[in-house]
Amino acid sequence: MKTRSQLFIALLLGIAGVLTAVAIVSFPPQVDHQENIVKAPSVQFIKVKPQRLRMNVRSQGRVMAQTEIDLVTGVSGNIIKVSPVFVSGGFFSKGDLLVAVDPAEYDLRVAQAQARVMEAQYQLTREEAEAEQAHDEWQQLGQGDPNPLSLRIPQLREKKAKLAAEQEELRNARLLRQRTDIKAPFNGRVRSKEIGLGQYIDDGTLLGRIYSSDVVEVRLPISTHELAFIDSPDLPQHQQSAQPAIVKLTANYQGQQQIWPGKIVRSEGVVDQDTGMIIIIAQVTDPFRLAVKKNQSTGETSRTPILPVGLFVEAIIEGRWFDDLVVIPANALYKEQRVAIIDSGNRLRFRSVEVFRREREQVIIKAGLNKGERILTAGLHHPVEGMEVAPTDESIP
Template identity: 45%
Template sequence: MKPIKIVLPILLLSASAAASWALIANKPAAAPPAKNRPLPQVTVAMAQPETLRMNVISQGIVKPRTEIDLVSEVAGKVVAIHPAFADGGFFKKGERLIAIDPRDYDYAITRAEALVAEARKELLREAAEAEQAQNEWQALGGGDANDFVLHKPHLAERRAKLAAAKADLAAARLNRSRCDLAAPFAGRVRSKQADVGQYLDSGQIAARIYATDRAEVRLPVPSAELEFLDLPLTYPDAGQTSLGPAVRLSAQFAGRMHNWEGRIVRTEGALDDKTGLLYAVAEIRDPYAYHKDRPPLAAGLFVRAEIAGSERRDLIDIPRAALHSGYQVYVVDKDNRLRQRRVEVLRADTDRIVLGKGLQPGERVLVSGVELPIEGMQVAIQTSSSSSAEPGHGAD
C-alpha cells in the first residue's frame, strides 16, 4: 500500500504541471489595437444667396362671377322655349329663353286703352263745362266765383282718372312684355325647370343660368403667406383699380394638363373664423373662349393656382432634408466639424426650404449622411456631384 500512496501524489503533481505548461504554451495572442473608425461620409449644399420670386400656391373651384335664377314675373302657360334652353345650353344677351301665352295680357292692354280713351273724353267734357261755367258767371257779373262753381275740383278729378288709366295701360303693357323671359347676359343654362306646356306662377323659378364672360376662383391664402403678395386689402381710391397679382391656373382635363391666366381682383372681407385663412378672388376673363389646344374653363373645375409673389433678395434655397427639428440646420466648418445653426424658414415644401436668416454665404450645409448629427462631430464630405448645391427653384 505504501508504494501506491507515494506514487499517486507524484502522478497528480506531474499531471497538473503538464496541464499548466500546456495552457501557457497555447495561450491566445494579444489582440492588436483597434484602428480608428472611418468618418461619416456626408453630402452638403452650399449656402448661396439668391433673388427669388415668392409665388404662393393655392387651389379652388371655378365658379361663374354672375349666376341667377330666371324667374317668371307673370303667370301663364309656356308656349315656346329657346332652342338651346337645356342644361348646358349657351345663349346670347337679349335672346328670348321662354315665351308665356300672352293673350290674357293682350286683352288687358285693350281694356286699359279703352279706359284711357274714356277718361280722356270725360276730361275734355269737364273742361268744356268748366269754360261754360266761367263764361256764364262773368255774364251775370256776380263778383268772384268759388272753385266749385268754376268746376276746378271736377277738372282735377278727371285729370287724375286719366293719369290712373294711363298708369293701368302702362302696367298692362309691362306685364305683356314680361311674357318673354329674355337673357340679361350672354351665358349658359345650369339647370332648367320649365318646358313647353307647363304653367308658371308669378315668381316661379324657370331655370338657373350664369354668365360666361367672367369666371372666379376663391383661393385660400394662409396669413403667413400674405407678406409675399401685393393683395388689394383696402378700398381703392377714386380712379384707381384694385387689380392684384397675376394668377396661373392649371388643371388636369382629358388626360392633359392645361393652363389659364387670371388676376386677383379682390379679397374677402374677413378671415375665415375656423381656419384663419384669407380668401383672395381670382377673375378669369372670357373663360369659354375658343382655343384649339385648350378646353374652356368650365364651372365646377378644380384648379391649382400659382399667385405671383414679390421678389425677395438674399434668400437661400436648400434641400428640405437639411432642416432638423426646432428650425435648425448643421453646417460643416473648415475643420469638417458640425456646427449648429438656428435659421428663419420662410417657406418649406416637400423638397426644398427657403431661408431668410441664419446662414452665411458660402457655408456648407449638411444634407445627408448622419442620422443624428451632434455638435462638434467630425465628418468627411463626399466629393461626388451630389454634394454640390442644387439651383434654387423652390420658391417659384
C-alpha cells in the same frame, strides 16, 4: 516493467512542460500596440447662396359660374313657344327669346288700359276748358277772393290724378305683356329645364336654371400667412400692383393635363373660423371659347379646351418677388428653427435662423445666414455642437 515505463513517460511530459514554460518566459509574444483613432464622419453640405425668388402660392377649388339664377315667369298662361336652345346644356345670348307665354290676355289688358287713358285725357281736357271758363266768369262778375270750387281747381286736380293713374296702369299692362316673352338676361348656358310646350304656368313658376358663360370663378382657399406673397385688388396690407395676380389653373380633362390662365380679382374678406383660411376669387374669361373665332388667315382655331363648370382644378397663383432668400432642404432645419453650420475648422455650430416659408421638401430662410457658409444637409442623424466632421461633396438644395 510496466510501472517503470509509465514513470518514464510522466517524467518526459514534466520535462517538456518545464521547457515550454521557460521558453514562454524567456521569449514572450510581441504585442502590436495600436492607438484607437476615431475618424470624423463624412457629411454633405450646401453653400449659402442668397437669391431673388417669386413666392408662388398653391391652392385648389371647383369651377363655378359667376352668375347662376332660377328663371322664373312673371305672368300666367299657356306656353306657346320654347326655344330650341332652351335645353340642358344649350347656349344662348343676351336677349334671346327662351320661352313665350300666350299674350292674348295681356294684349286685352293693354287695349283696355289704353282706352281708359284716352277717357281720362278727354275728361282732363274737358275739365281744363270748364276751369278756364270759370276763371273768365269770375274775373267779369266776381268780387273778393275767388272760391277754389268756383274756379274748379279741385276738379282739375282730380282729373290730372286720374290720368296719371291710368297712364301707370297702361305702363303696367305693357310690362306684363313684355313678360310673356321670357328673354335671356345675359350670355349663358342652360343647366336645367323644368317646363314644356303647351304647359299652363302660374306667376312665379320655375322655368329652369341658367348660368352665365362669359366668366367663371374659382374659390381658392389660402392661409392668412400666404396673403403676404400675392397682390390682390382688395388686400390693404400691402401696396397693390398695377395688374392683378395671375393664376394658372390645371386639371386632367379630355384625357390630358390642361392649363387655363386666369387672374385674381378679389377676396371674400372673411377668415373661416374652422380652417383659418381666407378665400380669394380667381376668374377665367370666355371659359367656353365662344368668343374665339376661326383665324381667317391660317384656318386655325384656339387649342385651349373649354373650362366646364364643376371641374376641380389645381391653382398656382403668381406671387411677388423677394430678395436675399436662401433655399435649404427641409431636413437641414432642426428644432427651434436652427441649422448646423460647418465652420472653417470643420466643426458644427448651431445657429438660429428666420424662416420665411416652409414647403414639403424645402425651407426658405429670410435671415440668419451669410453668403458662402456651409450648411449640414446629410450624414448625421444626431449632430452635436462642436462635433468634428469631414465635409464631402456639396449637395444640391
